[in-house]
Amino acid sequence: MSVLRVERNGPVARIVLDRPGRHNAQGPQLWAELRAAGAELSADPDVRAAVLLGDGPSFSSGLDLAELEPQGFLHRVARASDDRAQELIAGAQQAFGWIARAPFPVVAAVHGVAVGAGLQLALACDVRIVADDATLAVAEVGRGAVPDLGATVDLPRLIGLERALDLILTARTLTGAEAADLGLVLRAVPAGAVVAEATAYAETLARAPRAALAWAKAATREPDRERSLRLAALGQLECVRATLGVAG
Incomplete structure (x- = not known):
């Protein structure tokens, strides 16, 4: 069963994380479908903007806890040779990395929880519009891990080195309103307006060639x-x- 939907509405595409019962927790299947969606949309000359959002109560809660189990992704990485482990991690990174190379802007519509890999996916996008009460965190260091899906590149670019290090090393939680004050997101809006605001913004962008x-x-x-x-x-x-x- 697919865990991602791609919807079209004229020149604006919607990329919908579709595991609402798991708060759109991530794993290899979602990453593979994100890579495929990126390739499909990038090759379509009619797409001029995209909105990335999560179905259900959250944008994305980060890595699925099932990937911590003995047969999960992290165990496969840990047991692999160094070269194979790097290949596995690179596959996950490419699921986010296509966004920077896409020939159109991608707008993240973030509500509920966006932590760990969830926030890193939002950071990979070109613009972020978030719910003012959303919960955001680069949580990896606090869990004894490293944010390896783009935060170490995207956060310094967005808010500067010192503030980026603060968020990464403390793993502290922000609300959407606090993220807007930091300049981490374009704007924070009431939760019920996030998707409409992001869609309207993407439609404005899509008027250009x-x-x-x-x-x-x-x-x-x-x-x-x-x-x-x-x-x-x-x-x-x-x-x-x-x-x-x-x-x-």
């Missing part, structure tokens, strides 16, 4: 100044030629 969205996103996400400027110049050239009907 896909090429302009893709190039502007890629250039803005590139941390190196010269590479960012190069991407912006390449994108400008493609978009201007398309607008003017001039062949390259």
Whole structure:
């Protein structure tokens, strides 16, 4: 049974985590379906924005506790050779990593609980709109683990090194309203309005041509100044030629 739904509404796609009875807890099946959804949507030229959300009471409670059992993911990683263990972890990382490379913006609509891998999935998105009473935490260090799905990259980029280290090393919990005050999310709204707000925002973004969205996103996400400027110049050239009907 699938644990992810992909829905289309014109140029805006909805990627729905679909394990509501488990608070959308994560494991290898969800990661595989996220990778497949990313490949499918990235290859579709009609998609110009996406909303990522969780069905049920939470966005995602993080790693499924079943993955701690002897036959679970963490035990398979621990028993594997170093090279194989890195491959397994990389597969999970790629389930989130495609979002940064997607040729369209992805907006996370976060409500309920988003902790551990759940918050890291939201951090991978381009924009986050959260419920003001949501519970957020990078919980791994407090549990004797390391946040290896992107928080060590995304948090410093969003809020700076010192604040990122504070959240990662203390594993402290934030509300959605506190996350907005930190600049971790775009805005915090009442819980009942999260999906509507995120969808309306994505629809606004999707009014722009896909090429302009893709190039502007890629250039803005590139941390190196010269590479960012190069991407912006390449994108400008493609978009201007398309607008003017001039062949390259």
